[in-house]
Amino acid sequence: MEKGIILIVDDEENIRDILFEVLSNEGYECERAEGGEEALSKLKRKPFQLVLSDILMPGMSGIDLLKEAKAADRDLSFIMVTAVHAAETAIEAMRLGADNYLIKPFNLDEVILSVDKALHRRRLIIENREYQFHLERKVEERTRELHEALKKIRASYRATLEALGSALDTRDIGTHAHSRRVTHYALLLGRTLGMNDQELETLERGVYLHDIGKIGIPDDILLRPGKLTKQEMEIMMTHAELGKRLLSKIDFLNEASEIVYSHQERYDGTGYPRGLKGEEIPFGARVFAIVDALDAMTSDRPYRRALPFEAARAEIIRASGVQFDPNIVRVFMSIPKEQWLKARERPLHYEEEREVA
Numbered sequence: 001m002e003k004g005i006i007l008i009v010d011d012e013e014n015i016r017d018i019l020f021e022v023l024s025n026e027g028y029e030c031e032r033a034e035g036g037e038e039a040l041s042k043l044k045r046k047p048f049q050l051v052l053s054d055i056l057m058p059g060m061s062g063i064d065l066l067k068e069a070k071a072a073d074r075d076l077s078f079i080m081v082t083a084v085h086a087a088e089t090a091i092e093a094m095r096l097g098a099d100n101y102l103i104k105p106f107n108l109d110e111v112i113l114s115v116d117k118a119l120h121r122r123r124l125i126i127e128n129r130e131y132q133f134h135l136e137r138k139v140e141e142r143t144r145e146l147h148e149a150l151k152k153i154r155a156s157y158r159a160t161l162e163a164l165g166s167a168l169d170t171r172d173i174g175t176h177a178h179s180r181r182v183t184h185y186a187l188l189l190g191r192t193l194g195m196n197d198q199e200l201e202t203l204e205r206g207v208y209l210h211d212i213g214k215i216g217i218p219d220d221i222l223l224r225p226g227k228l229t230k231q232e233m234e235i236m237m238t239h240a241e242l243g244k245r246l247l248s249k250i251d252f253l254n255e256a257s258e259i260v261y262s263h264q265e266r267y268d269g270t271g272y273p274r275g276l277k278g279e280e281i282p283f284g285a286r287v288f289a290i291v292d293a294l295d296a297m298t299s300d301r302p303y304r305r306a307l308p309f310e311a312a313r314a315e316i317i318r319a320s321g322v323q324f325d326p327n328i329v330r331v332f333m334s335i336p337k338e339q340w341l342k343a344r345e346r347p348l349h350y351e352e353e354r355e356v357a
């Protein structure tokens with residue numbers, strides 16, 4: 001195997017020949033040039049890896065050759081050969097990118113060593129650059145794959161939420177719009193309470209799906225307009241636990257299922273299904289209770305007209321510490337009416353595509 005291709009540039013024939021012989025014996029493929037111009041035209045025709053050049057030559061100098069050759073191929077190794085009196089020029093050559101310089105009369109072992117070193121260094125630089133390049137490509141590729149995967153996951157989350165939402169829709173007219181409004185209210189309140197993005201995401205899912213358990217309640221109980229018997233009421237009340245059971249099997253809804261499970265609890269402990277009290281009730285469910293009441297009171301029901309916003313707020317203050325967490329009620333009260341009205345009209349992002357389509 002070739003160790004490398006070297007161009008020897010010197011105006012003195014005997015020096016060219018000595019270097020040619022020594023380096024050829026070392027296994028290098030060598031060519032000779034008498035001066036800078038000839039060297040440049042040879043460099044254009046063959047992929048040399050190293051130039052060994054004299055500095056002072058008639059015509060183009062070794063320094064000019066170095067500049068031009070390096071500009072054409074930044075990976076070209078370059079060793080300057082100089083007379084003692086040109087040591088300063090040799091240093092200039094190093095500054096311009098030469099790997100080394102040899103002072104005449106040179107020791108042949110030193111020439112071989114310099115050439116080996118320069119070519120070794122060249123290989124390392126190229127390998128390192130290729131490694132960097134591949135690394136960057138690899139990172140880019142992985143990042144792209146990750147983005148794709150996340151996009152797919154999000155799409156499947158959305159599809160799942162939509163499927164669950166519309167499953168509920170087919171059973172209980174009006175629930176879906178209620179879920180949407182309450183979800184926006186909950187996000188507004190949750191954000192004002194300082195919940196972080198992850199907590200808000202869980203809150204959003206839990207609130208949106210709070211009544212999902214109703215898909216397991218028989219039609220004649222769920223859809224009956226009149227009053228329910230005590231036994232029917234008990235069946236109706238199982239919807240909180242049914243919802244939890246349904247969602248806890250879906251990995252990304254597992255946390256949200258706690259809100260679903262506790263959405264009918266009351267701060268004073270008189271709610272269901274567990275009769276949790278105060279801070280035993282998951283925070284998201286305590287947030288939900290307030291915004292659910294707000295929406296229920298400000299929406300028309302078959303048995304009564306919607307209350308004005310201010311009246312609903314007054315009712316919530318009245319139930320603070322009884323039905324609702326007083327600390328959350330305080331933050332609820334700090335949010336101006338306009339913000340609630342704005343949240344009320346916003347479409348939910350799972351639905352956006354469906355609504356446009």
Ligand SMILES: [Fe+2]
Pocket residue numbers: 210211239263264
């Ligand atoms: Fe409910």
